[in-house]
Amino acid sequence: MRRSGPSSLRKLSTLHRDTDGAVLLWVSILILVVFALIGLAIDGARFLNLNSNLQEVADAAAIAGAKELDGSNDAITRATNAALNYLQNNPRWSDVAKSGVQIDHAKFYDTAANLSDDVDTTDPRKAVYIRVWTVQREASVTFSVVSNVTSIATNAVAVAKSSFSVCAQLQSFVCNPWESEETTNQGSAASWKNHVNIGDMLALVGGSNGAPGNWGLIQAPAYNSNPHNQAYFWSLSAPGSCPTVDLSQVGQDTDTGNNAPFAVPGMNVRFDNPQKSNKIDSTAAPIVIDGFKNTTPASANNCANSVDVRPGGAGFKQANEDNGVYYQANCNESKPRTSCPLPRDRTLTNLGGNAWSTSLKGNGVDIADLKAYWLNQHGSSTIPEFASGVATTTRWQVYQMESNPGKYPGAAFTNSAEDATPQCKDSLPAGDIKRRVINVAIVDCDYWDIKGSATLPVTTLMASFFMTEPADANGKIYGELINTYQVNGGGSSIYQIVQLVK
Incomplete structure (x- = not known):
């Protein structure tokens, strides 16, 4: 039997120093x-x-x-x-x-x-x-x-x-008379559009307490318990900015009580009644036919004196006062061509309100009365088409035609009693055609709890009205509906802004 020699022992002792195959181990781990x-x-x-x-x-x-x-x-x-x-x-x-x-x-x-x-x-x-x-x-x-x-x-x-964002000049609101019809969309005033059509007239009477049908004023900016601030506020036709507000902030505050008379000077600046020289609120509308001729020279910048040139003067009867009988008989070419104002709707019904604040609604101008106006002012019983194939059926269309006689030659004035352009204006140019347009918020007052002094929502409807005649001493306005606009709708000036916060 062979015995292990010294060389075998040496090989065994060096085995721990042998690195052959180590890479494979590390590669496996790696x-x-x-x-x-x-x-x-x-x-x-x-x-x-x-x-x-x-x-x-x-x-x-x-x-x-x-x-x-x-x-x-x-x-x-x-x-x-x-x-x-x-x-x-x-x-x-x-x-x-x-x-x-x-x-x-x-x-x-x-x-x-x-x-x-x-x-x-x-x-x-x-x-x-x-x-x-x-x-x-x-x-x-x-x-x-x-x-x-x-x-x-x-x-x-x-x-x-x-x-x-509110980019419209809003100076007043109407409590939606048909709010009770809304069920699934209360607060939107959507039922208004089912009852008021373009061309319908509203007689807005001031002093709202939140009752359906009531018309109320909005507080003027920088309001300081002085209702006379309403005059300047109402003279403006465009806001100075488009503020962005939340529902929690909501819109403008109401100005309750019988304050409409304080707004009359500003309301009537939209006609031939400037307030101050070299001020924006002195600028009058381009066409002023309201049945009154100013007698003070325009250079006086106030035109405080006027004469009633309506057929019959103080005895003149509007279309709603006798179903158009007087208007038809006296606003025609056989009579002296004077200055018949635009006719009112023949029938104006109660919108609600209360004993001392009752707004009225009509169903549109009678075309016979509108033709009588055209005959009185322009010498023809035929009103030109507003556009190709579009008949002229509203007072707002007539006003636009009269403001642009270059486009509508038949609308040129020949009446000497009252000129087509403002007679009482300062050095500023005459106001543009929208001077006689007011924007009114239509509000579901019960839903938003608008009773007395309150804050209006910003998410409601906006209705634009054409003022057909100056406001009376009590601030009563006769306006023809131009259109009703929803938030973000075409022509609207109230826009929703949606943004990610985080």
């Missing part, structure tokens, strides 16, 4: 690390993609919900439905429990402070902010063996805000 890192990178990217997509859904759902926050009684219901139903499908970026709705729930807030403190509101008249939460979505882990995790999950949260 492969596991690299695969783990790749897995983490891939799964991390999937997590970020999942979270990013959920955040986009949350943002879009919050914006969709905020668009419904208009203060009406079903605003929160509509906003919730819009947000929760924004996306219902099977998104590819979630492969675990992916079906169904993507928004879990929503909450509403009236102020930024309550949003921060998570004090929500259920009052649709005050909801300004909406916060939405997505459902929790998962994505399977690519290298679950390495990480010992089978899926990753996340959700997202978003907040959006609804506010409104």
Whole structure:
């Protein structure tokens, strides 16, 4: 039997210093690390993609919900439905429990402070902010063996805000007489449009206490308990800016009581009655036919004296006073061509209000009376078409034609009793055609709790009226409806602004 020699012992003693095959060991360990890192990178990217997509859904759902926050009684219901139903499908970026709705729930807030403190509101008249939460979505882990995790999950949260920009000169409001007809959309004054058509006349009588049909004034800016501020406020035809306000701030404050007489000088600046020299409120409307001729020279800038040139003078009867009989008999070419004012609607019915404040509504001008006016002013019983194939049927159309005799030669004035342009104006140019247009907020006063001194909402309808004649000493206005505008509607000057907050 052979015995181990010294060389064998030497080989055994050097085995621990042998490095052959060590690379394979390190490579095996490194492969596991690299695969783990790749897995983490891939799964991390999937997590970020999942979270990013959920955040986009949350943002879009919050914006969709905020668009419904208009203060009406079903605003929160509509906003919730819009947000929760924004996306219902099977998104590819979630492969675990992916079906169904993507928004879990929503909450509403009236102020930024309550949003921060998570004090929500259920009052649709005050909801300004909406916060939405997505459902929790998962994505399977690519290298679950390495990480010992089978899926990753996340959700997202978003907040959006609804506010409104008011770019119209609003000096008054009408309590919607047909508010009681509204059920699912209370506060929107939508029923107004079912009853008042373009061309209908309203006689607005001041002094609102919130009763349906009442007409009331809005406080003048920088109001200091001086109702005479209403004169300058009413002389303006455009606001100085377009402020953005929330529902929680709402709109302008009402100016209750019988204050309309204090606004009369400003109201009638829209006719031939300037107030001050070299002031914006001195600018009169371009066409002034109201039955009165000014006798003070225009250079005096006040035209305080006038003479009644209507047929019959003080005995003149408007169309609503005897169903147009007097108007028809006296506003015609066989009589001396004087100055018949635009006719009123023949019938004006009570809109509601109270014993001392009753606004009236008509059903549009009688075409025979409108033709009599045209005959009196322009010497023809045929009124030109307002546009090709469009008959002239409203007083506003007539006024536009008279303001543009270059386009409508038949509208040129030959009447010497009252000129077509303002006689009483200072050095400023005559006001533009919209000088006799007033914008009136139509408000569901019961819903918004407008009783006495209150704050108006900004999300209501806006109606534009053409003043057909100067206001009387009590501030009573006769106006023909030009159009009614909804928020964001064509021609509207009230716009909703929806934006993400976070």
